[in-house]
Amino acid sequence: MADEVVNVNEFEEIARRVLPKAFYDFVAGGAEDKHTLKENVEAFRRMTIRPRVLVDVSRINMSTTILGYNVSSPLMLAPTSRHQLAHPEGEVATARAAAASKVIMGTESNVKAFTDETFDASLNWKDISWLRSITRLPILVKGILAAEDAIKALEVGIDGIIVSNHGARQLDYSPATISVLEEIVHAVKGEVPVFMDGGVRRGTDIFKALALGAQAVVIGRPVIYGLAARGEGGVRMVIEMLKNAVKDITRHYVMTERDRLQSKI
């Protein structure tokens, strides 16, 4: 029954059962030892929340602004390549997922995503400058994991940064995204919004990412799991489950591994 599913991990389990093995393995898989794949999730789990009591949460408003668009929550859907859509039903289901996401986000974004797993490996910063010269659309650079690259991205005039290791599908042993988010937020100094993706599976993960300075988070696999398990309704359920984060989140509310180490010195 649809209402028995209570979290994203359960959707993944259903997806594993209903999808042909090759499809599931393609979606769920990661590079080589899958170290970074596991770390994306585990690094979130190692962070704890410092709950505050007697705060009025009776009317929580999670709406925010992303690149000038008002959205109902700080949650976006990641680009996932078309490889998994070789199945004809996949095409239909993905169109439905996109429609569902527009409803939830409350806007039809004109932000283009120039990302693809098959993208030209020779892509470099000059190409971003060129892109900047031919379009007035907002340009987001996805895949930033180091402060130096974040600064480079600012220099070429991008409009936002997505801290991402592309779901740990390409380079194993790159850092878990939540573990480098704060470094990049500090480097960017509020000049452009910083988004992050990788391993977001719970509303508390969104809470943690926002507390470390992300403007919004992006999800990849959870959408596909919801879609595989329950179609459009499953995608809606996944998004609703994850929206369970709260507004007015500050850095004060979370404790990272680094904080714990520093408090011992």
Ligand SMILES: Cc1cc2nc3c(=O)[nH]c(=O)nc-3n(C[C@H](O)[C@H](O)[C@H](O)COP(=O)(O)O)c2cc1C
């Ligand atoms: C099946 C699949 C295909 C993907 N294809 C692309 C792609 O073509 N380009 C890209 O930048 N990221 C791609 N990604 C990565 C996602 O955009 C996103 O960064 C990642 O899924 C976020 O991590 P999560 O799945 O843990 O939420 C893909 C992810 C999956 C699961």
